[in-house]
Amino acid sequence: MEDIYQGSFVIIDDDPINNLICSKFIKKICPRSMIKTFTLPLDGVKFVLSYDSVDNTAKTILLLDINMPATSGWDVLDTFTYSNDFRKTDYAIYMLSSSIATEDRNRAKTHPLVSGFIEKPLTIASIHKLIAEQ
Amino acid sequence: MTDSLTELNRDQSERRYRTLIEQSSDAIAILTVTGIPFYVSPSIKNVLGYPEEELLQMNVFDICHPDDRDSLVEVMTKVMANPGMPIKGHIGRIKHKNGTWRWLDAIVTNMLHDPTINGIVDNFRDVTDIIEAEKQLQHANRLYAFISKVNQAIVHTNTENDLFNQVCKIATETGQFKTVWIGLFNTDYTRVNLLAESNILPEDIAAFTNIPFAPDGPHGTILSTQAPYVCNNIERDLQLPDWRSYAIKRGYKSCMVLPLRLFGKIVGSFSIYSSENDYFNDKEVALLVAAANDISFALDILEKTKQKQLADEKLAHSERKLREAQAIAHFGSWEVNLNKNTTTWSEEALRIYGLPENEPIQRGDVWLDYVHPDDMEQVKKISAETMENYSNSAYFHRIIRKDGSVRNVYVVSKFEFDKQGKPKGIYGVIHDVTDLKLADEKLKQSEANLNMIMNLIPQHIFAKDYNGRFVFANKSFATLCGMEPEDIVTRTMDETIPDNNDNDKYLEQDRNIIDTGVQHINTSVVFNDLDGKERIFHTTKVPYTLPGKNEKVVLGIAQDITEQRRTEKERANILADMMQRNKDLEQFSYIISHNLRSPVANIKGLTELMNSEGNTDEDIATYVSELAVTAGKLDEVIKDLNQILQIKSNASEHTELVTFEEVIADVCLSINDQIKNEHVRILANFSEAPEITCIKSYLHSIFFNLISNSIKYRHPERTSVISIESYLTTDKLTIVYKDNGLGIDLNKWAKEVFGLYRKFHSNADGKGIGLYMIKTHVETMGGKIYLDSEVNKGVTFTIEYPTTL
Numbered sequence: 001m002e003d004i005y006q007g008s009f010v011i012i013d014d015d016p017i018n019n020l021i022c023s024k025f026i027k028k029i030c031p032r033s034m035i036k037t038f039t040l041p042l043d044g045v046k047f048v049l050s051y052d053s054v055d056n057t058a059k060t061i062l063l064l065d066i067n068m069p070a071t072s073g074w075d076v077l078d079t080f081t082y083s084n085d086f087r088k089t090d091y092a093i094y095m096l097s098s099s100i101a102t103e104d105r106n107r108a109k110t111h112p113l114v115s116g117f118i119e120k121p122l123t124i125a126s127i128h129k130l131i132a133e134q
Numbered sequence: 135m136t137d138s139l140t141e142l143n144r145d146q147s148e149r150r151y152r153t154l155i156e157q158s159s160d161a162i163a164i165l166t167v168t169g170i171p172f173y174v175s176p177s178i179k180n181v182l183g184y185p186e187e188e189l190l191q192m193n194v195f196d197i198c199h200p201d202d203r204d205s206l207v208e209v210m211t212k213v214m215a216n217p218g219m220p221i222k223g224h225i226g227r228i229k230h231k232n233g234t235w236r237w238l239d240a241i242v243t244n245m246l247h248d249p250t251i252n253g254i255v256d257n258f259r260d261v262t263d264i265i266e267a268e269k270q271l272q273h274a275n276r277l278y279a280f281i282s283k284v285n286q287a288i289v290h291t292n293t294e295n296d297l298f299n300q301v302c303k304i305a306t307e308t309g310q311f312k313t314v315w316i317g318l319f320n321t322d323y324t325r326v327n328l329l330a331e332s333n334i335l336p337e338d339i340a341a342f343t344n345i346p347f348a349p350d351g352p353h354g355t356i357l358s359t360q361a362p363y364v365c366n367n368i369e370r371d372l373q374l375p376d377w378r379s380y381a382i383k384r385g386y387k388s389c390m391v392l393p394l395r396l397f398g399k400i401v402g403s404f405s406i407y408s409s410e411n412d413y414f415n416d417k418e419v420a421l422l423v424a425a426a427n428d429i430s431f432a433l434d435i436l437e438k439t440k441q442k443q444l445a446d447e448k449l450a451h452s453e454r455k456l457r458e459a460q461a462i463a464h465f466g467s468w469e470v471n472l473n474k475n476t477t478t479w480s481e482e483a484l485r486i487y488g489l490p491e492n493e494p495i496q497r498g499d500v501w502l503d504y505v506h507p508d509d510m511e512q513v514k515k516i517s518a519e520t521m522e523n524y525s526n527s528a529y530f531h532r533i534i535r536k537d538g539s540v541r542n543v544y545v546v547s548k549f550e551f552d553k554q555g556k557p558k559g560i561y562g563v564i565h566d567v568t569d570l571k572l573a574d575e576k577l578k579q580s581e582a583n584l585n586m587i588m589n590l591i592p593q594h595i596f597a598k599d600y601n602g603r604f605v606f607a608n609k610s611f612a613t614l615c616g617m618e619p620e621d622i623v624t625r626t627m628d629e630t631i632p633d634n635n636d637n638d639k640y641l642e643q644d645r646n647i648i649d650t651g652v653q654h655i656n657t658s659v660v661f662n663d664l665d666g667k668e669r670i671f672h673t674t675k676v677p678y679t680l681p682g683k684n685e686k687v688v689l690g691i692a693q694d695i696t697e698q699r700r701t702e703k704e705r706a707n708i709l710a711d712m713m714q715r716n717k718d719l720e721q722f723s724y725i726i727s728h729n730l731r732s733p734v735a736n737i738k739g740l741t742e743l744m745n746s747e748g749n750t751d752e753d754i755a756t757y758v759s760e761l762a763v764t765a766g767k768l769d770e771v772i773k774d775l776n777q778i779l780q781i782k783s784n785a786s787e788h789t790e791l792v793t794f795e796e797v798i799a800d801v802c803l804s805i806n807d808q809i810k811n812e813h814v815r816i817l818a819n820f821s822e823a824p825e826i827t828c829i830k831s832y833l834h835s836i837f838f839n840l841i842s843n844s845i846k847y848r849h850p851e852r853t854s855v856i857s858i859e860s861y862l863t864t865d866k867l868t869i870v871y872k873d874n875g876l877g878i879d880l881n882k883w884a885k886e887v888f889g890l891y892r893k894f895h896s897n898a899d900g901k902g903i904g905l906y907m908i909k910t911h912v913e914t915m916g917g918k919i920y921l922d923s924e925v926n927k928g929v930t931f932t933i934e935y936p937t938t939l
Contacts, residue, residue, distance in 0.1 A: 015732060017760045021739035024753070028746060067728060069893030069902065098731040101724055120732070121739030124746070 005131045007058030008034040010051075012044035012076060013065035013096065022063060022096075022122045029127050041071040049085040059092045059134055063122070066097040066104055073097070077113050092134060094118050164253035167246070169194040169210070172253060181238070181260050183231030194256075199227030199235055209242060213254060217244040225261065237265040270417075277421040280309035284425050288432040297432055298330035305406060306332040312386060313407040315342060316394070317353075326353055326403060341380075348374055352391040353403055360400065362423055363391040366412045381407070388413040392426035396433045404429065457481055464566035470498055471559050477501070486543065486566045488535035506532035506540065524549045524557050530567070542568045589619075594671070594692040597678060600648055602626045602641040605680065605687055616664050634661060644675065644688040651677045658699075659692065669696045725890040726775055733768035737761065774903055778890075781832070781910050789915075792830045794820040794860055794869075801837045808845050814854040816841070822861040823868075826935065832911040839904040840931060844873035847895055849926065867935045874928040880921070887921055 009030075011022050019037035026035050038044030048062065066073040073095055080086040095108040098120040108117040115133065118126055161178035163171040174189050182189070182197075198206050209224040220243040227235040240258035245251040287300040298316045305314040315331035328334075328342035347353040351374050352363040365371050366388040372378040381389070386407040394402035404426050408414070414422070457480070460466055466483025470476070475498035481491045487504055489496070505513045509531040520527045528546040535541065547562030588595055589609035597606040607615075607622040615622060615630050622630055627637040636659075647654050653676040663669050671692040678689035740757045743749070749757075798818055802809060809816070826833070841856060848854035857872045878887060878894050886892045888909040893902035912919045912933055923929040 015736070017736045017764055018732075018739070020756070020760060021736065021743060024743050025739075025746075028748065067732075070895055098735045099728050100731060101728075120735035121742070123739075123742060 005030045005033060005058060005134070007134065008060045009036070009063070010044065010048060010060060011035070011037040011063045011096075012041050012068075012073075013037070013063070014039050014041070014068040015065070018065070018096075018120060018122075025122055025124060025127055029124065029131070041068050041073075041076050045076055045079050048080070048091070049083055060090055061130060061134070062091050062093045063096040063118070064093055066095055066099055074107070077111060080113060088113065092130075094130065096120060096122065160257065160259040163189075163194075163256045163258070164245075164251065165194060165256055166253060167214075171256075181258070182228060182236065188231075194228075197229040199229070202226035209240075210254075213242045213244045217247050219243065220257075225265070236260050237262040274417065276308065276310055277418060280304060281421060281425050281428070283308050285428055288428060291432075292436070294433060294436055295329065297429070297436070301404070301429060302330045302332035309406075311406050312409040313384070315405050316402060317342070317405070318402040319353075319357075319400070320344075323357060329402070335384075338384075351377070352389070352405070356391055356393045356403060357400060360393065362393065362419065362426070364414045364419060365389050366414055385409050387411045390414045390419065390422060392422060393430075394426060394433065395430040396437060401433070461485070464569070466564045466566075467562070468501075468564065469559055469561040472498075472557055475499075483564050486541065486564055487533065488537060488539075501533075504533040504535065506534050508532070520547065520549075524551075540568075541566055542571045592694070594694070595690070596622075596692075597680075597687045597689045598627075598644055599685065599687050600645060602628075602637075602644065604630065606689075611692070614663065631661070647675055647677050647688050648686045653677065658695075669694055670699050671695060721886075721889055722778075726771070729771045729891055730768070733764045733771065736764040737768075740764065770901075774901075778907070778910060781907075781914055789827050789829055791825055791827050792833060793825045794818070794858070795824070797830070797833050797837055798858065800834060801841055804838065805842060805845070808842075812845055812848060812854060814841075814845055814848070814856065817855065817857040819857075819859045822859075824860070826860075826867060828915050828935075832915055836908050836911050836933070839908045840871050843904050844875055844929075847876045848873070849875050849928075862937065865937055867937055869931075869933040869935075871931040871933070872928060877923040877925045877927050877929055878921070879925050880923050888919070 009023075009026050011019050013019050013022075016037075016039055019039065023035045023037055026033065036044075036047060038047065051060070064073045064076055077093070080088075091113075092115045093113050094115055095104070095117045097104060097117070100119070105117050108114045116130075118130075161181045162173075162175040163178065164173040165171050170193050171190055174186050176186060178189060179185055184192070195203065195206065205224065206226055209221060213221050220241050222241050224240045224242065225237060226240075228238050230236045237260070238258045239261040240256055242257070243255045245253060245255050283304045284301055287297060287304060291297040291300060302314050302316060305311050313331075313333040315334055316329050317326040318329050319326050325344050325346050327344040328339065331339070331342065334342060349358065352365070355363040368378060368381045368387055368389060372381065381387075384407075387410055389405065389407045392404040392406070393400040394404055406422065460480055460482035464482065464486065466486050467480040468483050469478045471478070477496045477498050477500065479487075479489070479494050479496055481494075484491050484494065487501070502513075502517075513529075513531050516527055516529055519525065526546075526548045528544070530542065530544050533541050533543055544565040544567050545562060546565075547560050549557045550559040550561055552558045591608070592610055593608075594611035594614055595606070595608040596604060596611045599605050603624055603626050604622045605624075607619045609619055612619040612622050617630070627634065627640065631637070643654055643656075646652075653674065655675075656671075656673045659671040659673050661669050661671060672695045673690055673692040675688050675690040678687050679685070680687055740761050744754060744757050795818070798816070802816065808814070837858075844854060844856050852874060855874050858869065860867065860869045862868075876895065880887065883892070883894050887894070888905050889902075890906040891902040892905070908931075909919055915935070917933055917935040919934075920932045921929060922932070
């Protein structure tokens with residue numbers, strides 16, 4: 001099978017099952033892509049801010065859960081916004097949530113760092129769509 | 135002898151003749167054609183004073199009066215034309231040797247044709263005395279005519295101006311004076327003003343209008359001497375150069391100025407100018423003075439007439455005014471003549487009784503016919519009393535007119551006595567007060583209504599003067615102060631509501647309202663009533679001028695809004711509470727849907743993975759075990775949900791009196807292991823409020839969750855200490871729960887700290903349901919919970935229960 005996407009994936013969600021589902025699906029489509037999952041948002045932030053993706057030709061796709069204890073997905077985005085180390089052009093950020101509240105969708109749509117909103121669960125089809133957008 | 139006798143006789147006769155001729159006042163002159171005498175009779179000396187030889191050197195035209203020269207020429211012409219015929223009737227003036235002019239009456243005959251005479255014979259005599267006498271007679275006649283006409287004018291004129299104009303006209307026409315004028319002095323006698331004139335040239339009129347006069351001139355003289363002024367030779371005698379030159383220019387040679395008097399006082403002048411010198415001789419003066427006196431007399435009469443007319447008009451005016459005033463005021467007057475037993479009524483009095491206005495004389499006691507039957511006894515009593523004592527009286531009663539209408543009247547009567555002190559009449563006034571009485575009753579009624587309303591309404595009404603003294607208070611206001619309205623009036627605020635701290639503030643406010651005239655509204659005046667209860671008033675204060683006085687005060691109306699405020703506050707609280715509950719519910723459903731969806735999404739994801747190709751057995755095993763975990767989570771959420779709904783639906787569950795001690799003991803027992811393991815110290819003090827009526831299981835749950843949380847989020851570097859206290863205030867029971875754990879960052883989480891599935895620490899195994907459950911339990915029992923916290927210092931929960939519940 002040929003690789004259809006060269007970029008890496010980072011998933012930040014406090015729910016480990018969701019992280020498992022996401023990485024399994026992504027592996028099926030992009031077996032060679034690097035996939036990093038974090039259940040503690042601050043760990044994920046730390047990784048993103050220190051990860052050197054200079055070698056990559058494609059953007060790193062970040063799937064970010066909204067509802068997490070202590071630090072929400074929005075908090076994570078705030079950290080990126082105010083951080084000098086965040087390389088905005090290297091990332092395509094998608095909010096990944098089981099929320100069906102329109103408030104969250106609208107906020108995602110208007111947030112300058114966010115490329116889109118994906119409703120859980122992540123599916124093969126939604127991964128294809130993600131990649132096609134890059 | 136005869137001859138000698140004849141001679142003698144002839145001589146005697148001739149001498150006698152000569153003597154006669156010499157002594158005669160007649161004279162003869164024979165003139166040449168050119169008027170030069172070549173013979174004159176010796177008697178001519180008697181007539182003209184010239185000796186014969188001197189006269190023979192003269193020409194008759196040279197000694198003729200210049201004014202008579204023309205007529206002399208005329209006569210000579212006539213004489214020349216009629217030879218031999220004696221021409222009579224020439225009277226003219228010839229200059230006497232002594233310089234005077236003599237009037238001569240001459241008969242002139244042309245005898246040129248007679249060779250023995252060959253001249254013009256002029257036979258003449260001196261008639262000067264006759265002419266003078268005639269002249270004086272004429273003069274006198276003229277003056278008498280003048281006076282007679284002046285007197286006619288006095289009789290026939292009605293006004294001063296008319297009289298003056300006529301007098302001036304008569305003076306020049308009949309009196310034959312050259313010019314006359316009448317002037318009036320101003321009040322301080324410094325100027326005289328032309329009122330009437332005759333023959334003053336139009337261009338000169340201004341010179342006579344309101345002119346000042348010299349004290350030593352004619353007008354000054356008549357004022358200082360109170361007598362007429364006469365100047366019989368203006369050119370020689372008049373001391374005023376301007377006037378003299380003016381008089382000469384206009385041909386005035388002599389003048390007389392007569393004073394005109396009103397009631398003996400000089401008010402004007404009558405000036406007369408003549409074109410002859412020495413015109414005003416004694417006789418002339420006497421007659422003119424008589425004329426001036428007649429004019430003065432006429433002025434007195436005219437003035438008296440005028441004053442009487444004015445007085446008459448005034449009287450008529452005041453009588454009319456009285457009639458009108460009586461009609462306007464419904465005030466009638468009457469007079470009883472006790473001798474004749476008649477009453478004279480004024481028009482208005484007749485109108486009041488409904489009697490015809492043109493029958494002022496009535497029977498003395500006619501008024502009794504109209505007295506209202508109900509008042510009759512009283513009226514008769516008063517009448518009898520006054521008649522007995524001759525006392526004055528004043529009383530009200532009613533009358534019934536013939537048409538049946540009833541009037542209220544007020545009668546005042548007084549006796550009038552004769553010189554002997556016997557009563558001769560009664561006079562008085564009658565006032566129709568029906569309308570006044572009606573108006574008065576209406577006013578009283580509306581005042582009573584107003585008072586009733588004022589005292590019925592719950593609003594508190596008051597009025598205060600500039601010094602803060604009450605000038606009015608209604609019943610409601612007085613009751614508020616524990617007084618009667620009449621007790622408050624004249625008191626100050628301090629004397630009425632001594633405990634009020636704001637009295638000074640309100641006094642200043644009131645003064646400002648009076649000074650500026652701008653109303654003031656206090657939306658919230660707090661005041662403790664007699665029972666010490668706090669009450670709130672809404673007051674409106676306006677500037678107000680006391681009727682009947684000019685005093686400005688403040689009129690205020692206060693409405694008790696305590697209850698309104700309380701319900702408003704209650705309503706606001708309820709509303710806020712409901713909004714909060716609604717928000718909570720929204721949040722609840724949001725969280726529930728999210729937390730239900732998360733596991734569902736996982737199930738969907740896992741099953742899709744299992745259905746996809748390329749799964750290893752290991753993969754499948756993982757998916758299945760994760761499916762099981764997910765199903766467990768789902769189950770948990772549904773259980774939580776159930777529990778929460780259970781609390782909410784059990785709000786009316788059985789309440790009982792429980793002690794905090796026993797509840798805390800139960801909780802500690804159930805988590806005894808944890809407390810022991812973590813060395814948690816619990817300090818409880820319920821001495822002030824040891825017990826509470828509540829749902830016991832809820833209170834247990836509240837403390838269980840609080841203590842569990844404190845242990846769960848204890849600070850790793852210190853021993854966990856929990857303190858619990860309870861105490862009572864007037865209307866609530868308060869529980870204060872404190873720990874010294876990690877705390878919660880309220881800057882970040884304040885809004886959602888009590889939210890469902892909200893977790894603020896990622897390092898512990900909390901579900902995020904504890905605080906939500908605590909809040910739900912507290913609120914279900916009607917309480918409130920507040921959280922205060924500082925990160926790394928701990929939390930303080932304050933729970934309040936209203937004691938009334």
